[in-house]
Amino acid sequence: MMMELLIKNGFVYDPINGIDGERVDIAIKDGRIVERVDERRAEIIDASGMIVMPGGVDLHSHIVGGKVNSGRLLRPEDHRKDYEVKTKVTRSGVGYSIPSTFTTGYRYSRMGYTTVMDPAIAPLKARHAHEELNDTPMIDKGFYPLLGDWWFVLEFIRDGKIEECAAHVAWLISSVKGYAIKLVNPGGLEAWGFGRNVDSIDDPVPYFNITPRDIIRGLCKVNQLLNLPHAIHIHTNNLGKPGNYTTTLDTMKCVEDLAIDDKPIAHVTHCQFNAFKGVNWKTLASGAPEIADYVNKHKHVTLDMGQIIFTDTTTMTADGPFQYILYKLTGNKWVNSDVETETSAGIVPIRYRRASYANAVQWSIGLELALLIKDTWKVYLTTDHPNGGPFTEYPRVIAWLMSRIARERTMKRLNKRAVAKMTLPSIDREYTFYEIAIATRAGPARSLGLKNKGHLGVGADADVAIYDVNPKEVNPSRQYKLVRRAFRRAAYTIKSGEVVVKNGEIVKSMMGDTIWCNIHVMPSLAEDVAKGLKKRFREYWTVEYDNYPIPEKYLSISYPMEIKAKV
Amino acid sequence: MIILRPKKEFKAPIIAECISPDVFMGKSIDEVAKLKVYEGNKERTLGELFNFSYEKEPEDKIMIIGDVSKVRKIGFNMRKGEIEVKGDVGMHLGAEMKGGKITVFGSAGSWAGSAMSDGLIEVHGSAGDFLGAPLRGSTSGMSGGTIVVHSNVGDEAGAYMRDGSIRIHGSAGQFLGLRMRGGAILVLGDADSRAGAFMTGGRIVICGTLRSLLPAFTIEGVRPSIKVGPEKVSGPFYLFVGDLTEGGDGQLFVSKVRNPHLSPLVTKVMAGE
Numbered sequence: 001m002m003m004e005l006l007i008k009n010g011f012v013y014d015p016i017n018g019i020d021g022e023r024v025d026i027a028i029k030d031g032r033i034v035e036r037v038d039e040r041r042a043e044i045i046d047a048s049g050m051i052v053m054p055g056g057v058d059l060h061s062h063i064v065g066g067k068v069n070s071g072r073l074l075r076p077e078d079h080r081k082d083y084e085v086k087t088k089v090t091r092s093g094v095g096y097s098i099p100s101t102f103t104t105g106y107r108y109s110r111m112g113y114t115t116v117m118d119p120a121i122a123p124l125k126a127r128h129a130h131e132e133l134n135d136t137p138m139i140d141k142g143f144y145p146l147l148g149d150w151w152f153v154l155e156f157i158r159d160g161k162i163e164e165c166a167a168h169v170a171w172l173i174s175s176v177k178g179y180a181i182k183l184v185n186p187g188g189l190e191a192w193g194f195g196r197n198v199d200s201i202d203d204p205v206p207y208f209n210i211t212p213r214d215i216i217r218g219l220c221k222v223n224q225l226l227n228l229p230h231a232i233h234i235h236t237n238n239l240g241k242p243g244n245y246t247t248t249l250d251t252m253k254c255v256e257d258l259a260i261d262d263k264p265i266a267h268v269t270h271c272q273f274n275a276f277k278g279v280n281w282k283t284l285a286s287g288a289p290e291i292a293d294y295v296n297k298h299k300h301v302t303l304d305m306g307q308i309i310f311t312d313t314t315t316m317t318a319d320g321p322f323q324y325i326l327y328k329l330t331g332n333k334w335v336n337s338d339v340e341t342e343t344s345a346g347i348v349p350i351r352y353r354r355a356s357y358a359n360a361v362q363w364s365i366g367l368e369l370a371l372l373i374k375d376t377w378k379v380y381l382t383t384d385h386p387n388g389g390p391f392t393e394y395p396r397v398i399a400w401l402m403s404r405i406a407r408e409r410t411m412k413r414l415n416k417r418a419v420a421k422m423t424l425p426s427i428d429r430e431y432t433f434y435e436i437a438i439a440t441r442a443g444p445a446r447s448l449g450l451k452n453k454g455h456l457g458v459g460a461d462a463d464v465a466i467y468d469v470n471p472k473e474v475n476p477s478r479q480y481k482l483v484r485r486a487f488r489r490a491a492y493t494i495k496s497g498e499v500v501v502k503n504g505e506i507v508k509s510m511m512g513d514t515i516w517c518n519i520h521v522m523p524s525l526a527e528d529v530a531k532g533l534k535k536r537f538r539e540y541w542t543v544e545y546d547n548y549p550i551p552e553k554y555l556s557i558s559y560p561m562e563i564k565a566k567v
Numbered sequence: 568m569i570i571l572r573p574k575k576e577f578k579a580p581i582i583a584e585c586i587s588p589d590v591f592m593g594k595s596i597d598e599v600a601k602l603k604v605y606e607g608n609k610e611r612t613l614g615e616l617f618n619f620s621y622e623k624e625p626e627d628k629i630m631i632i633g634d635v636s637k638v639r640k641i642g643f644n645m646r647k648g649e650i651e652v653k654g655d656v657g658m659h660l661g662a663e664m665k666g667g668k669i670t671v672f673g674s675a676g677s678w679a680g681s682a683m684s685d686g687l688i689e690v691h692g693s694a695g696d697f698l699g700a701p702l703r704g705s706t707s708g709m710s711g712g713t714i715v716v717h718s719n720v721g722d723e724a725g726a727y728m729r730d731g732s733i734r735i736h737g738s739a740g741q742f743l744g745l746r747m748r749g750g751a752i753l754v755l756g757d758a759d760s761r762a763g764a765f766m767t768g769g770r771i772v773i774c775g776t777l778r779s780l781l782p783a784f785t786i787e788g789v790r791p792s793i794k795v796g797p798e799k800v801s802g803p804f805y806l807f808v809g810d811l812t813e814g815g816d817g818q819l820f821v822s823k824v825r826n827p828h829l830s831p832l833v834t835k836v837m838a839g840e
Binding site: 074075076077078080332 | 701702703704705706
């Protein structure tokens with residue numbers, strides 16, 4: 001019989017159920033939140049003077065896959081400086097910005113996170129990604145296959161066959177056991193295969209005669225036809241180029257008319273990297289106010305921050321052409337990979353410096369986005385791990401969001417010319433614990449459409465994080481260091497109803513679910529599309545059509561979400 | 568001063584980061600003997616491997632008498648004080664050193680002075696490969712301080728060097744000053760091929776014979792003498808600039824007298840052919 005748990009006297013922050021710091025007892029039985037448990041039999045956790053939140057949900061963190069692994073190979077020095085010694089319950093591991101799989105799981109769990117999504121997997125390398133996910137303990141996880149530059153998708157869109165495209169995408173996501181549609185520099189990656197790129201959303205993709213706009217709109221319609229739980233997850237064109245905030249606005253505007261109700265239909269990810277104003281690196285400025293203004297006026301789009309941290313980290317995106325530019329800019333070692341698959345990718349180590357004008361501006365953009373967008377449900381906390389900084393630095397971002405003083409202290413050490421131009425010093429807003437709970441768990445969970453995650457209502461998964469900071473006594477604005485410390489090491493992390501972390505240390509190792517979408521389309525349509533596909537596979541592909549899908553038994557703990565498509 | 572003498576001939580590698588004046592200072596002999604080291608995969612104390620004796624002056628000095636060529640990381644990250652070794656030492660001597668002085672009356676293993684930023688290392692014998700160079704993967708090499716080797720050194724001496732100076736009385740192996748960005752390397756003996764590969768800055772001076780010059784260097788002229796730190800070395804020297812594949816402007820000075828094999832090449836380039 002599973003254990004019963006009762007979390008007593010904690011200050012609960014559960015935004016989805018509207019609980020804002022009230023003392024509510026949380027009862028857990030058989031891995032679920034329940035109405036009540038028998039107090040005499042249940043294990044009691046005394047959370048007096050502590051914060052109780054749903055387990056953290058991260059919707060964008062590069063933790064597995066081909067390029068993450070290439071990054072590990074590229075950076076032995078990253079491993080040397082940060083390693084973990086094995087304990088009775090945990091394995092040893094290495095890595096600061098690209099930790100090994102087990103260490104990734106442990107570190108998320110220590111911070112109270114229980115669900116993490118990897119946002120960019122080349123479908124052809126999905127098998128390897130699942131092998132790594134099988135070795136990532138402590139968290140529920142999943143990934144988004146990269147589809148924005150996949151030939152068949154581009155061809156269907158070129159031919160205006162949206163329903164066929166949807167059937168194909170459904171087959172692909174279900175086959176590779178993915179969760180959502182990811183677009184990276186739509187059209188640009190395909191062009192990169194020929195050493196080129198696209199420079200706006202209306203720049204035609206070589207050999208296809210369609211534009212990024214067509215791809216974004218096409219896949220947005222596909223997403224709606226398939227009833228997928230998450231919106232399309234977009235890494236925009238022109239990422240990392242000064243002046244690209246207009247591209248971001250164009251991207252958000254181009255799907256505006258497709259919105260049906262208030263449900264967001266597009267998620268613009270690591271928005272900091274695509275909110276640059278100015279014409280070159282010397283005149284770089286923040287485009288955050290313009291983007292925030294647009295997001296404040298519209299309901300169809302959500303963002304995540306992609307905050308940078310001043311540290312030595314590794315950038316890795318599927319955006320091959322951008323990574324090439326970054327390599328040219330830094331002169332650092334780099335890897336160009338995945339070009340032979342459905343996408344591309346690049347990896348470049350980087351150190352964000354306080355004294356650098358551009359890096360200081362980037363730092364302010366991330367925070368400005370989070371602080372200028374009024375509705376916290378629309379902007380989530382990420383560092384685009386490891387691109388902006390490793391996820392272990394989230395508590396630092398939480399401190400910046402919650403404390404103006406923390407921001408000012410950091411600004412004192414930044415490039416003076418950058419600070420003089422920033423909007424950030426004029427922003428007084430400070431996040432409350434309630435808003436932090438939205439930005440780090442409730443918001444991402446809702447955006448992902450994970451109904452059992454990100455809240456503590458009856459029936460929810462019993463994923464709970466307890467932090468040792470008393471919201472009635474600690475003023476986060478002044479005592480931000482206490483808050484930072486508390487969020488670094490959760491007092492308790494409860495995963496699926498079991499205590500896995502106590503006082504910031506792993507006390508029990510366990511495997512989480514791999515969440516994926518099993519999409520059902522009309523059999524006749526699916527067969528039609530499959531017939532065409534089989535021929536192409538035979539002619540062009542390196543694997544047989546029948547070998548492409550990954551069997552469900554390949555996943556250590558499979559958690560399919562059955563989805564009925566509209567087509 | 569604490570004097571260490573090995574109790575036996577070591578067979579397995581020993582990792583002894585703790586042998587450093589910063590760690591020893593303010594500790595009694597008993598406390599020092601309890602410091603943890605690894606012998607192979609076994610945890611040991613210093614006291615199990617070494618005999619100790621104590622002298623009052625100077626206070627911040629460690630002397631090692633005997634062969635410690637299996638002992639790695641002596642003087643790791645040290646900031647002050649002095650280490651003197653009468654015998655050979657193992658790898659990573661004075662790695663990431665930030666100050667103080669290490670003298671070895673014997674030879675040093677590979678990675679001596681790896682990525683050091685200040686201080687002085689003097690090796691009276693030879694040194695292994697990767698002198699002053701960072702560990703694999705890292706691009707931050709030596710950023711200050713001085714290394715003097717009285718005999719020969721292995722390959723990749725001064726790789727990724729940014730500042731500081733290296734003086735080699737003997738000859739150097741291949742890839743001398745690989746990817747060097749600053750600082751100065753003086754070789755009084757010969758150098759093997761590929762000196763200055765991918766260098767973008769800094770200065771390499773070779774007083775002996777350079778086995779072959781990389782084609783990515785161009786001749787800038789002939790200099791009668793050259794200053795390396797406070798010292799003036801008289802030539803004449805060919806001055807080559809490169810590595811052009813990296814768009815670099817590192818300076819490679821090579822003795823004119825000792826390198827007659829370079830003279831036809833230089834004459835051709837200077838004639839504009």
